[in-house]
């Protein structure tokens with residue numbers, strides 16, 4: 212099985228925050244992989260931009276270190292590395308003053324006619340400053356785009372301000388709001404499963420699906436994101452973006468094509484159909500949690516507040532029973548959960564079908580489990596379809612729940628690209644299908660804001676859970692009250 216690489220037009224990628232964690236861990240390695248795949252054409256350049264004073268050579272050394280740190284030694288073929296480093300440049304630029312902007316302009320003027328992309332891998336608090344400087348220094352050409360990282364705001368009002376600020380300088384079709392979950396192979400596979408197979412779609416509704424679970428579990432704790440995380444919490448950090456995007460892809464109607472507007476129109480309808488959570492039902496439908504000391508990856512770890520060094524009620528875990536008020540999904544709960552310091556790092560979507568209406572098998576056959584479709588996003592991306600079969604061999608009819616297992620790593624002899632690789636190239640191709648449109652981001656806040664406000668209004672506290680477990684017992688009760696259980700991770 213070979214992969215198909217479509218080269219993209221040459222480009223200048225300006226990475227604001229070029230010396231930051233995201234650039235070092237994700238963006239530079241992803242761009243290098245795209246070069247290895249033969250996707251980059253000449254005279255493509257990658258331009259790091261941040262305040263630190265650095266020469267081009269020093270930034271090339273930073274890039275080389277990043278490649279060594281985050282790629283396998285066998286991927287670092289000498290001539291490819293040298294070619295990549297030739298593409299790398301650096302400008303010291305301050306978003307908040309005029310320092311460096313003329314240098315950046317001079318460098319960019321050498322590539323006036325090629326695609327230009329500004330990647331804002333910086334705090335959202337300086338998105339507006341950077342957009343204004345880009346405009347004031349006349350850096351926008353006819354093929355310029357801007358990429359912005361989450362978080363887009365901390366509530367609807369701040370998201371609208373941020374969108375207005377960027378929208379004053381860039382048109383909506385130039386703005387790429389990245390949610391790297393949408394670049395994951397399995398997430399795109401969800402669309403293939405649903406819309407390239409006749410098998411599932413007739414069953415994809417409340418008549419045949421009992422419920423849906425979406426879990427995004429991290430095993431790590433704060434990891435140096437102290438200032439940001441304590442002000443955000445799990446709902447803002449994970450649910451408003453990644454989890455709601457996954458929910459949209461599961462629940463949306465078939466778009467008329469893969470065209471960006473067609474797909475995003477359908478996702479928007481789902482977000483607008485989410486049943487509001489209010490002070491009257493918030494306690495029944497949501498659980499907030501915060502990790503306490505425990506064990507993670509075999510070692511003892513501190514609780515959230517010890518890591519933070521302060522008292523805090525910020526949630527590091529949230530579980531929600533969401534409902535979609537439309538014809539397809541009325542009455543089908545979507546159980547969502549995400550948290551830090553959980554038992555393992557794992558993201559998956561579980562579609563549980565309804566039980567069979569009548570069993571012809573006697574008690575000796577054993578319990579007949581419902582069919583499940585499990586879409587694993589990380590680690591070990593793949594899909595499992597759980598079915599009942601007859602236990603092989605003599606001894607009467609005994610039934611067993613088994614999975615038809617498709618691990619992508621085993622099924623395809625190709626490297627599984629990081630989500631950023633696909634998305635960075637989509638920006639150059641100007642394909643917005645896997646990026647969030649302004650109205651989607653705002654509709655997601657429109658559903659999350661009342662949850663945040665309701666928590667505050669009724670004083671719903673974060674329940675403690677031991678690090679290395681699956682969250683507070685209340686999260687188990689949330690689903691078991693309905694006679695269901697969280698899918699056991701295998």
Ligand code: NAP
Pocket residue numbers: 227228229230231232233234260261262263304305306307331332333334335337360361362
């Ligand atoms: P980081 O490591 O703190 O890096 C921030 C970068 O911004 C640094 O390169 C810094 O360099 C630069 N910077 C700060 N002030 C500046 C200014 N006034 N002018 C120009 N550059 C400035 O942050 P990060 O983790 O890379 O995250 C960047 C953004 O991506 C954040 O919005 C974050 O929420 C988002 N994000 C990150 C990740 C991740 O995995 N890291 C994942 C998803 C989203 P100087 O100090 O040299 O200026």
